[in-house]
Amino acid sequence: MATNWPPIISYPEWPPIELGTPWLSFSDIQSGILTLQSFGFTRDNPTAQENQNYFSQVRCDEGHPCQGLMIVSPLGVRYPFAYCTGATHKSALVLWIVGYDINNNPCYDLGWNSGAIT
Amino acid sequence: MALTPVKITGYEPGPATLSANGGGIFDTLGGNVTTSTTYKRTGSRALRFYVSGSAAGAWVNYTTSTLGTSKTYEIGSAYVMWHTWPSGDAEIFGASTAAAQNCSIYFDTSEKKIMSSVGSTPQTNSVVWSLDTWYRIDWKIYCGGTTWTIDVQVDGTASTQATSSESTSSFTTAWLGWINSFTGEMFIDDYILSVTGTDTYPIGAHTVVGISPNNGSSSSTPGTVIEDDTSTLVDDSTNPAYVELDEVPFGTTTDYIKQDGTGTYFAETALADITNNTVLGAMGYLAYTSSNTSANSADTRIRDGAGQETSIFTGDMSETSLFYKSKIITTPAAGWSKTTVDALTARVGYATSVGTNPYWQTLMVEVALGAASGTDTSTSKSAYLEGVGQGTSSSKSAYTKGLAYYPPTSIININHETGDTSQYTNVVNADGDLTIVSTAAMAGTKYGMSCLVNDTTAFYGYKTLASPSTTGILRFHIYIDPNDITISSSEIIYAAAFDSSDINLIFNTGLGYSSGYTIRAYVQDDSSGDHDTSTYSITNTPHYVEILVIRASTSLSSNGSLSLWIDGTFKETLSGIDNYDKFNNFGRLYIGKQDWVGTGSGTYYLDEVIVNDTGQEISSYPYQHVYLEGETSTSASTSKSAYIKGTISTVTNKDVYLKGQASIVTSKSGYTKGLSTSLSNKSVFIQGKIETIVSKPAYLSGLGEILVPISDIYVGSWKNEVDGTVLYPSVADSNDATYAWYQAASGGEYFEVKLASPVGVPTTGNRHFIWRAYRKEGTESLTVKCELRQGSSTSIASDTQILTDSVAEYMYILTSGEAANITDYTDLRLRITIMAVS
Numbered sequence: 001m002a003t004n005w006p007p008i009i010s011y012p013e014w015p016p017i018e019l020g021t022p023w024l025s026f027s028d029i030q031s032g033i034l035t036l037q038s039f040g041f042t043r044d045n046p047t048a049q050e051n052q053n054y055f056s057q058v059r060c061d062e063g064h065p066c067q068g069l070m071i072v073s074p075l076g077v078r079y080p081f082a083y084c085t086g087a088t089h090k091s092a093l094v095l096w097i098v099g100y101d102i103n104n105n106p107c108y109d110l111g112w113n114s115g116a117i118t
Numbered sequence: 119m120a121l122t123p124v125k126i127t128g129y130e131p132g133p134a135t136l137s138a139n140g141g142g143i144f145d146t147l148g149g150n151v152t153t154s155t156t157y158k159r160t161g162s163r164a165l166r167f168y169v170s171g172s173a174a175g176a177w178v179n180y181t182t183s184t185l186g187t188s189k190t191y192e193i194g195s196a197y198v199m200w201h202t203w204p205s206g207d208a209e210i211f212g213a214s215t216a217a218a219q220n221c222s223i224y225f226d227t228s229e230k231k232i233m234s235s236v237g238s239t240p241q242t243n244s245v246v247w248s249l250d251t252w253y254r255i256d257w258k259i260y261c262g263g264t265t266w267t268i269d270v271q272v273d274g275t276a277s278t279q280a281t282s283s284e285s286t287s288s289f290t291t292a293w294l295g296w297i298n299s300f301t302g303e304m305f306i307d308d309y310i311l312s313v314t315g316t317d318t319y320p321i322g323a324h325t326v327v328g329i330s331p332n333n334g335s336s337s338s339t340p341g342t343v344i345e346d347d348t349s350t351l352v353d354d355s356t357n358p359a360y361v362e363l364d365e366v367p368f369g370t371t372t373d374y375i376k377q378d379g380t381g382t383y384f385a386e387t388a389l390a391d392i393t394n395n396t397v398l399g400a401m402g403y404l405a406y407t408s409s410n411t412s413a414n415s416a417d418t419r420i421r422d423g424a425g426q427e428t429s430i431f432t433g434d435m436s437e438t439s440l441f442y443k444s445k446i447i448t449t450p451a452a453g454w455s456k457t458t459v460d461a462l463t464a465r466v467g468y469a470t471s472v473g474t475n476p477y478w479q480t481l482m483v484e485v486a487l488g489a490a491s492g493t494d495t496s497t498s499k500s501a502y503l504e505g506v507g508q509g510t511s512s513s514k515s516a517y518t519k520g521l522a523y524y525p526p527t528s529i530i531n532i533n534h535e536t537g538d539t540s541q542y543t544n545v546v547n548a549d550g551d552l553t554i555v556s557t558a559a560m561a562g563t564k565y566g567m568s569c570l571v572n573d574t575t576a577f578y579g580y581k582t583l584a585s586p587s588t589t590g591i592l593r594f595h596i597y598i599d600p601n602d603i604t605i606s607s608s609e610i611i612y613a614a615a616f617d618s619s620d621i622n623l624i625f626n627t628g629l630g631y632s633s634g635y636t637i638r639a640y641v642q643d644d645s646s647g648d649h650d651t652s653t654y655s656i657t658n659t660p661h662y663v664e665i666l667v668i669r670a671s672t673s674l675s676s677n678g679s680l681s682l683w684i685d686g687t688f689k690e691t692l693s694g695i696d697n698y699d700k701f702n703n704f705g706r707l708y709i710g711k712q713d714w715v716g717t718g719s720g721t722y723y724l725d726e727v728i729v730n731d732t733g734q735e736i737s738s739y740p741y742q743h744v745y746l747e748g749e750t751s752t753s754a755s756t757s758k759s760a761y762i763k764g765t766i767s768t769v770t771n772k773d774v775y776l777k778g779q780a781s782i783v784t785s786k787s788g789y790t791k792g793l794s795t796s797l798s799n800k801s802v803f804i805q806g807k808i809e810t811i812v813s814k815p816a817y818l819s820g821l822g823e824i825l826v827p828i829s830d831i832y833v834g835s836w837k838n839e840v841d842g843t844v845l846y847p848s849v850a851d852s853n854d855a856t857y858a859w860y861q862a863a864s865g866g867e868y869f870e871v872k873l874a875s876p877v878g879v880p881t882t883g884n885r886h887f888i889w890r891a892y893r894k895e896g897t898e899s900l901t902v903k904c905e906l907r908q909g910s911s912t913s914i915a916s917d918t919q920i921l922t923d924s925v926a927e928y929m930y931i932l933t934s935g936e937a938a939n940i941t942d943y944t945d946l947r948l949r950i951t952i953m954a955v956s
Contacts, residue, residue: 026138
């Protein structure tokens with residue numbers, strides 16, 4: 001399972017309320033960005049404070065170190081997402097529960113190649 | 119049809135709980151979207167968008183992960199049904215672009231029409247929608263230039279193209295469902311999407327069927343590493359992999375195939391066959407997990423009959439919850455057809471890393487099928503024969519034509535043309551509500567089954583097969599006419615099929631009423647669970663219903679199906695049915711009112727019941743077996759020998775109408791006519807007539823019986839041609855070289871022979887006898903009498919002649935009185951007597 005994810009410090013509730021939907025999930029971070037862009041969301045780099053708050057010592061479920069990105073709603077709410085830097089794994093870490101591991105712990109890792117951003 | 123789809127799905131994989139994990143099902147899942155097994159157009163499920171109470175969005179997306187990048191066209195086709203109207207103008211399909219301008223196909227909830235919108239001027243489609251009715255939407259959207267366009271058709275009715283001046287862009291998503299907050303309940307089924315601008319638009323009528331693993335393969339190479347979930351090695355004879363890979367819907371993790379060592383090892387499975395030959399494309403689906411989240415790498419391949427492989431997914435499968443992958447299967451070198459689809463197999467394995475064991479949970483291929491083209495020309499049509507005299511002016515001898523409309527091969531064919539229930543093995547009809555009458559006849563026949571509805575007591579006829587069918591295929595055809603029947607509740611089960619035990623239900627079908635008459639079919643699985651098609655509206659007129667039931671391939675498989683057609687139009691396929699045990703054979707068919715618990719009144723009609731066990735389409739006109747026509751040239755100039763025509767009456771019970779007529783110009787030899795009466799069971803009426811210039815109204819001519827000598831009664835001193843004493847053979851033939859003779863004739867000498875008995879005793883008409891004789895030598899005058907006698911003492915008639923020196927033939931015609939004197943045709947004789955020599 002991912003390490004230090006989701007963030008311990010509080011983060012905006014998912015899904016964004018302005019989408020008017022009770023559930024929103026993506027297969028990969030690129031699909032999320034493209035979908036949310038059509039709703040007026042934008043992508044941004046984390047601030048130093050956000051890096052400290054959300055992305056410090058984050059590792060994916062295969063143990064690779066991760067970096068962060070922010071998706072910003074039209075109302076200015078900033079949602080943290082992480083992607084691993086593993087050479088081939090490149091998974092994305094998200095804010096909703098993807099599933100559960102063999103010990104029934106919640107998983108937030110979207111799996112192989114889901115964190116690749118084009 | 120040119121079609122290079124990027125997505126094909128009838129949502130048959132499910133899964134039970136929708137998920138965007140892995141991107142195999144969706145790239146984005148937004149809100150209240152599930153799959154439904156209650157409302158679906160074909161197969162076992164459709165995609166359901168359902169919001170009640172608080173308004174919300176309900177949508178799914180395919181992004182560039184599915185579309186690819188820099189795509190400027192979206193060409194799609196899918197079927198849509200509203201069960202609850204949306205609370206606002208809800209989107210159904212759409213496309214987002216990199217320019218953040220959307221192209222939308224949405225539903226105008228006040229007009230109940232489809233709108234297409236890009237820019238500021240939406241276009242309205244003229245088709246007005248009704249609830250609970252499936253409509254096909256075809257669309258083509260373009261954003262690759264400065265004029266963006268949307269073309270839309272609803273069930274083939276085109277909208278005016280919507281256009282807008284925009285900046286050149288590309289698509290980032292294709293979405294289904296409404297992104298704004300509404301309530302409503304919508305279903306989408308049989309979805310196809312292409313991003314190739316040169317592909318055919320509209321895609322048109324189609325279905326999507328799911329085919330699951332259903333058998334092992336001798337090609338499997340499991341080594342010591344391809345195992346099932348109990349760590350038992352896969353073996354195609356004793357532990358085939360398909361058993362773990364065939365769950366429908368996806369979503370279970372209790373059984374799977376795993377690989378616990380690296381190498382080019384794999385398990386191979388066969389996939390179920392399809393029944394349609396018009397294949398538009400296919401897409402493979404995979405559900406997987408792993409034993410833990412440490413990295414691994416393995417492959418899942420779909421392989422065609424020529425060995426070409428498509429990897430659905432190759433890479434890291436290390437997930438502990440269900441993930442999904444899908445991929446369009448590369449078109450086989452021979453093109454898509456039933457043959458190439460049926461040859462597909464699936465392979466799982468090829469792990470290059472097993473840090474954790476990859477688990478293959480479930481596989482499926484979804485196949486897009488186009489509308490069948492034309493009628494089935496493949497089998498059982500006996501012949502089409504046509505001959506035409508060439509030229510326009512002369513020598514046309516005849517024009518003959520034979521056309522087999524439909525020669526159905528069947529194991530049950532009940533047309534009620536006997537006018538009674540004798541075509542059924544037995545009838546249960548305690549109240550007499552079942553009758554075979556002419557008013558119930560359909561499809562141009564004479565009789566049908568009339569079913570009186572006045573109570574809940576069942577009545578029916580059933581047909582039991584002497585040898586139950588074991589092909590695992592049952593195609594059923596029937597005509598049904600509601601005939602103004604009143605049904606206040608429940609459905610009348612008017613037909614049902616069972617196995618030979620008469621316990622296991624294979625299918626049944628019901629006539630119901632909900633703002634109009636409806637038809638529905640049911641198939642039962644091995645757990646006696648019902649799988650029902652949707653209800654389909656029919657008018658208050660005769661319709662023909664066809665049902666195709668296919669048995670699951672093994673007792674461990676869930677790939678049985680039921681398909682429904684009404685008036686030749688495909689309605690729905692229920693697939694993924696575990697019915698191997700229920701449909702172990704087909705032994706009995708019930709027709710009538712097998713079950714009903716409602717109230718109502720009136721009479722409905724059933725007719726033309728045909729069943730085959732090959733699956734062959736039966737179609738609408740099963741009883742026009744052959745149409746034959748012959749006629750002379752229409753030119754009056756030359757050589758018309760006759761006019762001959764045969765045709766099936768469309769009105770009454772004339773099986774065949776045959777007519778012959780001489781030319782009106784020359785050489786009339788006769789006029790013959792054959793006609794079956796329309797009144798009763800007289801099979802054929804034959805009439806003969808000579809020319810109209812004489813007064814004989816009609817005649818039938820034929821050769822009378824000839825009674826020849828069969829034995830000698832008295833020989834005397836007469837001899838045959840070789841001086842023998844057996845005379846009758848020599849006078850029975852027509853050869854003058856054989857004869858009876860008497861040397862040195864003297865008066866009173868005679869011989870007598872017995873004549874054969876006639877087959878029947880004639881009551882009218884002429885009787886005569888013929889004899890031939892001559893004087894062989896000498897100069898005396900010979901007077902000889904030929905006498906017809908009865909028994910030993912009665913003379914009936916005689917003819918006396920003076921013989922000449924060459925053979926002469928004499929005929930004597932009996933008078934009516936002489937003929938009347940014959941009382942025993944079994945004992946007639948001819949006696950030849952020398953009366954005088956002078």
